[in-house]
Amino acid sequence: MIISLPMSASLNLAGVKALTFDVFGTAVDWRGSIIREGEQWALARGLHLDWARFADRWRAAYRPSMDAVRRGELPWTKLDDLHRRVLDDLLVEFDLTGLTEEEKDHWNRVWHRLIPWPDAVAGLTRLKQKFIVATLSNGNVSLLLDMARHAGLPWDTVLSAELFRHYKPDRETYLGAADLLGCQPGQVMMVAAHPEDLHAARACGLKTAFVARPLEFGPTHPRPSAVSGNFDIVAADFLDLADQLSASKLET
Amino acid sequence: MIISLPMSASLNLAGVKALTFDVFGTAVDWRGSIIREGEQWALARGLHLDWARFADRWRAAYRPSMDAVRRGELPWTKLDDLHRRVLDDLLVEFDLTGLTEEEKDHWNRVWHRLIPWPDAVAGLTRLKQKFIVATLSNGNVSLLLDMARHAGLPWDTVLSAELFRHYKPDRETYLGAADLLGCQPGQVMMVAAHPEDLHAARACGLKTAFVARPLEFGPTHPRPSAVSGNFDIVAADFLDLADQLSASKLET
Numbered sequence: 001m002i003i004s005l006p007m008s009a010s011l012n013l014a015g016v017k018a019l020t021f022d023v024f025g026t027a028v029d030w031r032g033s034i035i036r037e038g039e040q041w042a043l044a045r046g047l048h049l050d051w052a053r054f055a056d057r058w059r060a061a062y063r064p065s066m067d068a069v070r071r072g073e074l075p076w077t078k079l080d081d082l083h084r085r086v087l088d089d090l091l092v093e094f095d096l097t098g099l100t101e102e103e104k105d106h107w108n109r110v111w112h113r114l115i116p117w118p119d120a121v122a123g124l125t126r127l128k129q130k131f132i133v134a135t136l137s138n139g140n141v142s143l144l145l146d147m148a149r150h151a152g153l154p155w156d157t158v159l160s161a162e163l164f165r166h167y168k169p170d171r172e173t174y175l176g177a178a179d180l181l182g183c184q185p186g187q188v189m190m191v192a193a194h195p196e197d198l199h200a201a202r203a204c205g206l207k208t209a210f211v212a213r214p215l216e217f218g219p220t221h222p223r224p225s226a227v228s229g230n231f232d233i234v235a236a237d238f239l240d241l242a243d244q245l246s247a248s249k250l251e252t
Numbered sequence: 253m254i255i256s257l258p259m260s261a262s263l264n265l266a267g268v269k270a271l272t273f274d275v276f277g278t279a280v281d282w283r284g285s286i287i288r289e290g291e292q293w294a295l296a297r298g299l300h301l302d303w304a305r306f307a308d309r310w311r312a313a314y315r316p317s318m319d320a321v322r323r324g325e326l327p328w329t330k331l332d333d334l335h336r337r338v339l340d341d342l343l344v345e346f347d348l349t350g351l352t353e354e355e356k357d358h359w360n361r362v363w364h365r366l367i368p369w370p371d372a373v374a375g376l377t378r379l380k381q382k383f384i385v386a387t388l389s390n391g392n393v394s395l396l397l398d399m400a401r402h403a404g405l406p407w408d409t410v411l412s413a414e415l416f417r418h419y420k421p422d423r424e425t426y427l428g429a430a431d432l433l434g435c436q437p438g439q440v441m442m443v444a445a446h447p448e449d450l451h452a453a454r455a456c457g458l459k460t461a462f463v464a465r466p467l468e469f470g471p472t473h474p475r476p477s478a479v480s481g482n483f484d485i486v487a488a489d490f491l492d493l494a495d496q497l498s499a500s501k502l503e504t
Binding site for chain 2: 080132140141142143145148149155156157158162163180181182183
């Protein structure tokens with residue numbers, strides 16, 4: 001079901017067969033999702049909490065906890081388990097006491113229930129007509145699977161740092177994904193809202209697409225919609241990415 | 253999108269969250285697909301060949317070539333590359349000379365273009381409403397991805413022996429799949445038309461469903477539609493499996 005259309009945008013992209021997507025922040029709105037679920041949870045309990053700060057604190061511990069694994073200070077640890085270590089600290093910091101183990105586990109799995117950016121499902125559905133679309137996330141496989149089923153994200157398959165036991169931006173993750181996809185690195189395009197992810201992919205020979213997600217860190221800390229960086233594509237969202245890659249519009 | 257319906261069949265299956273499927277012979281008809289593509293290919297060239305024998309010879313070399321990897325006589329080798337070694341011998345045996353490298357590669361990828369059994373897509377679509385549905389095949393990831401896109405097989409994700417560098421029936425493959433799915437082994441059900449695959453899965457603690465594929469090896473060598481073996485479910489096809497697992501019928 002490959003629909004061939006002329007690739008007007010960039011002839012050097014003619015060999016791209018597969019798109020691999022960063023997920024947290026690029027495909028889904030982790031901050032808005034955590035705030036929304038937190039506010040609903042607190043409302044039912046008559047609690048008041050700064051959920052934006054809660055979300056930001058959780059996310060702020062993300063990179064350091066993975067870096068501890070990358071440096072070998074921790075053995076390989078699934079992101080679910082890294083999230084849980086941070087959550088246990090946050091519950092103390094925000095004075096949320098008395099949660100049952102079941103409640104804590106449910107909260108930890110909020111990352112399995114993140115909500116896509118409004119263009120994500122429609123954009124992926126178009127891109128999938130022309131390219132293999134796969135995750136390439138630091139989230140563990142079961143997290144990404146639950147999220148895909150919850151949100152209707154139509155991945156062809158779920159690729160994760162967990163498969164390589166190396167968190168991005170380790171080279172093993174980008175090169176391992178290309179190998180599993182049966183592709184040369186230059187036949188794979190990494191799609192992300194984060195320049196450092198794309199720079200690492202580029203250093204491995206992958207093509208790169210920057211997608212702007214100005215609201216990822218909230219309206220008071222907007223991110224630029226275009227960034228300096230030597231990317232093959234800079235797109236406003238997944239629909240714009242599909243336009244630029246000449247992925248056909250679906251007849252509906 | 254989990255639809256809860258009473259599980260009338262077997263209460264001991266209540267904890268099953270994910271179904272992992274053997275692919276060659278269980279989800280797709282490798283023999284019929286190779287015969288069909290061979291006959292079309294030969295017709296265009298005025299050739300005559302016993303394509304059933306060609307398919308059977310190719311498949312007969314499958315187990316020994318993987319066993320050489322399992323015993324450590326060969327380093328890890330993708331199934332695509334094992335298939336190619338066999339194909340090169342078959343082309344000599346069947347006196348098919350003068351093929352270009354591109355033609356040989358296209359022939360080797362016939363395994364990427366195998367056709368599903370008639371009930372497979374409809375059955376998986378129903379089962380997916382209730383369970384995670386994933387491959388657990390000795391085929392490499394890119395083979396399984398191409399096949400899924402070609403045939404419309406709606407896997408949630410593609411799991412392969414390649415991820416574990418262990419071919420079934422090695423334990424690492426079944427236990428590795430359960431771990432990636434975030435499941436205890438008993439929360440995963442292996443679905444296959446081959447008792448030896450199910451016996452190995454069962455020894456790892458997985459649930460098992462035998463699906464009859466009496467025509468897998470052709471009408472002159474029919475396989476039994478029920479086999480002796482201690483399986484949790486014995487099903488006539490994927491639709492019967494969905495019935496027995498109370499997977500809802502889709503409103504269409």
